[in-house]
Amino acid sequence: MAQLTNTYRATGLRAAPSLRQRIDLPRRVVFGAAASMIFIVVLLLAFITWQGLQLFIKDGVSIGQILSPTWQPDSTSPNLSFGLLPFIAGTVYVTALALLISTPVSVGLALFLSEVAPGWARAIVQPALEIFVGIPSVVWGWLGITILVPFLSHTFHGGMVLSLPIAGDVFRVPGFLTGFSWLAGSLVLSIMIVPTITSVSYDAFRAVPQELRTGSLALGTTRWQTIRHLLIPSALTGVLTAIVLGMTRAAGEALAVQMVIGNSPSMPAAITQPVTTLTSQITLDMGNTVFGEPWQDALWTMSLVLLVISISSVVLVRVINKRRMGA
Amino acid sequence: MPTTATYTEPVLRRIDVTAPLVADGSAAGSDQIKIATEHVSIKYGEKVAVKDVTLTVQARSILALIGPSGSGKSTFLRCFNRMNDLIPGAKVQGQVCLDGENVTDQDVSVVELRRRVGMVFQRPNPFPMSIYENVAYGPRRRGMNGRRQLDELVETSLKRAALWDEVKDDLRRKSGLALSGGQQQRLCIARVLATEPEVILMDEPASALDPVSTLRIEELMRELREAYTIVIVTHNMQQAARVSDVTAFFTMADDRAGYLVEVGPTGRIFTRPTERLTEDYISGRFG
Ligand SMILES: Nc1ncnc2c1ncn2[C@@H]1O[C@H](COP(=O)(O)OP(=O)(O)OP(=O)(O)O)[C@@H](O)[C@H]1O
Numbered sequence: 331m332a333q334l335t336n337t338y339r340a341t342g343l344r345a346a347p348s349l350r351q352r353i354d355l356p357r358r359v360v361f362g363a364a365a366s367m368i369f370i371v372v373l374l375l376a377f378i379t380w381q382g383l384q385l386f387i388k389d390g391v392s393i394g395q396i397l398s399p400t401w402q403p404d405s406t407s408p409n410l411s412f413g414l415l416p417f418i419a420g421t422v423y424v425t426a427l428a429l430l431i432s433t434p435v436s437v438g439l440a441l442f443l444s445e446v447a448p449g450w451a452r453a454i455v456q457p458a459l460e461i462f463v464g465i466p467s468v469v470w471g472w473l474g475i476t477i478l479v480p481f482l483s484h485t486f487h488g489g490m491v492l493s494l495p496i497a498g499d500v501f502r503v504p505g506f507l508t509g510f511s512w513l514a515g516s517l518v519l520s521i522m523i524v525p526t527i528t529s530v531s532y533d534a535f536r537a538v539p540q541e542l543r544t545g546s547l548a549l550g551t552t553r554w555q556t557i558r559h560l561l562i563p564s565a566l567t568g569v570l571t572a573i574v575l576g577m578t579r580a581a582g583e584a585l586a587v588q589m590v591i592g593n594s595p596s597m598p599a600a601i602t603q604p605v606t607t608l609t610s611q612i613t614l615d616m617g618n619t620v621f622g623e624p625w626q627d628a629l630w631t632m633s634l635v636l637l638v639i640s641i642s643s644v645v646l647v648r649v650i651n652k653r654r655m656g657a
Numbered sequence: 658m659p660t661t662a663t664y665t666e667p668v669l670r671r672i673d674v675t676a677p678l679v680a681d682g683s684a685a686g687s688d689q690i691k692i693a694t695e696h697v698s699i700k701y702g703e704k705v706a707v708k709d710v711t712l713t714v715q716a717r718s719i720l721a722l723i724g725p726s727g728s729g730k731s732t733f734l735r736c737f738n739r740m741n742d743l744i745p746g747a748k749v750q751g752q753v754c755l756d757g758e759n760v761t762d763q764d765v766s767v768v769e770l771r772r773r774v775g776m777v778f779q780r781p782n783p784f785p786m787s788i789y790e791n792v793a794y795g796p797r798r799r800g801m802n803g804r805r806q807l808d809e810l811v812e813t814s815l816k817r818a819a820l821w822d823e824v825k826d827d828l829r830r831k832s833g834l835a836l837s838g839g840q841q842q843r844l845c846i847a848r849v850l851a852t853e854p855e856v857i858l859m860d861e862p863a864s865a866l867d868p869v870s871t872l873r874i875e876e877l878m879r880e881l882r883e884a885y886t887i888v889i890v891t892h893n894m895q896q897a898a899r900v901s902d903v904t905a906f907f908t909m910a911d912d913r914a915g916y917l918v919e920v921g922p923t924g925r926i927f928t929r930p931t932e933r934l935t936e937d938y939i940s941g942r943f944g
């Protein structure tokens with residue numbers, strides 16, 4: 331490089347070296363920032379992994395015990411057990427139900443905004459969604475406690491039964507004890523992830539070229555057929571990405587969920603019963619533990635599980651989008 | 658017309674009112690009038706894009722629309738299958754008759770109309786799905802599900818579009834997007850043929866293609882003419898001369914509204930135009 335620069339000097343072409351000098355400084359800054367960013371991330375990952383593995387290495391807890399449903403982490407307890415299954419199952423179930431509720435609503439809203447809504451409706455809904463995102467979790471949790479939880483315990487305290495004429499009771503759920511429940515957690519989450527799923531799928535629908543819509547309509551299809559058979563398949567990878575992002579957000583949300591979920595460290599039995607999740611248990615317990623004791627190591631293991639969940643979803647998004655490129 | 662054999666009765670109107678239409682025919686093809694426009698004017702908001710166009714198209718003939726940019730050729734073409742309905746602010750006045758039925762009436766089913774009047778666009782717009790699914794898209798949407806029936810229709814459509822031999826080996830595996838531009842355009846033509854139309858509209862169908870692909874499309878049009886009525890917009894004078902039976906020349910008035918200067922058999926328009934404007938345009942571009 332230096333030689334090349336000298337050659338330019340020698341031939342009197344000074345433009346090239348001066349150009350180099352101008353690029354150099356910003357480049358160094360950017361590289362430096364990127365490098366330190368990567369360094370910090372790697373350090374964090376290594377730290378959480380290390381801490382998360384202590385439960386196995388230092389405390390000699392087996393994987394089998396981790397996957398048991400019994401959670402008795404207090405060192406004074408006679409039969410100490412670090413079963414994380416209730417938390418993992420709680421996170422999975424609460425997130426799954428939230429997605430089940432939120433996805434149709436959000437994707438429907440995205441479709442409406444992108445395909446049906448007149449400009450002014452879009453102009454109202456989009457900023458509204460942005461405001462939505464900005465509402466802190468504690469506010470959602472508070473609304474959950476003051477409105478949703480009492481509403482649920484009032485309305486469904488007798489439980490829910492779905493009876494069909496011939497099949498009989500196809501679906502029966504015991505009544506709410508207090509309203510703090512799996513369902514309450516999922517409902518609060520489902521509202522919180524609406525903006526994520528909506529805006530990402532909206533972008534996916536907008537990314538479908540207009541000429542494809544025109545091409546479809548020109549073949550004598552209805553607007554609904556065009557949405558159903560052209561738009562949704564074309565935007566599918568984007569919509570799946572949106573759902574995965576919503577899932578990540580839901581699985582990682584702690585505060586709002588913890589406020590309405592009842593926090594009972596037992597396996598989720600029914601949507602009307604209290605459950606707990608990885609995040610809510612970590613926030614609840616972290617004040618009660620001492621650094622280095624097995625209980626705290628178990629919380630680190632729970633963080634590691636969360637980390638694995640979110641890394642998997644990042645990978646999942648990548649795989650989904652690779653597919654799109656390949657198609 | 659083998660591909661239109663499944664049409665028992667072309668019913669466009671939900672309410673059945675059939676007004677017989679009399680118009681003077683000219684040149685080529687059969688003597689049956691397929692399309693007739695009467696005093697068609699098209700506005701975008703307040704702007705008049707097409708002013709008072711009256712012409713007829715014979716069944717199984719090719720009409721070429723030529724004229725300078727902005728003279729309203731595309732706008733006029735879109736009134737045959739009511740694609741202007743999709744443009745906010747666009748208003749069509751006058752009558753557009755397909756087999757004597759006025760298709761601009763609100764009670765006409767645009768879905769049915771667009772099945773009978775297919776359209777090929779300037780830029781090839783294959784759907785992001787397999788070649789097979791691209792062609793089967795239209796038929797599936799009107800409820801054709803039988804595997805055998807679809808296979809057959811896909812094959813005949815691709816054959817008619819002169820694409821079959823190039824794609825038959827990976828119909829289902831290859832995406833329509835993975836074809837070359839010329840192949841994509843023939844795929845789009847096959848897609849239209851699969852809906853079994855009677856009329857095919859083409860808006861500069863070869864302008865994005867290389868000369869070889871262009872010639873293939875032109876050959877194809879000559880073959881399709883045996884069974885379909887075709888209206889094509891083109892900027893390529895040679896193309897209009899080579900391909901079409903009748904040529905209509907559009908230009909812009911002083912207020913920039915497009916209008917029809919003259920229409921007649923292609924041979925006459927290119928050799929002995931009656932209007933000075935046509936002659937200037939053709940000699941400027943053609944000579
Ligand atoms: N969607 C639209 N909204 C408003 N005005 C339009 C629209 N489409 C076309 N126009 C106007 O209508 C007039 C005719 O346009 P049109 O596209 O029909 O011309 P054209 O003859 O097809 O031109 P070209 O040869 O460049 O394709 C132009 O002045 C154009 O600006």
Ligand SMILES: [Mg+2]
Nearest residue numbers: 730731732890
């Ligand atoms: Mg045009």
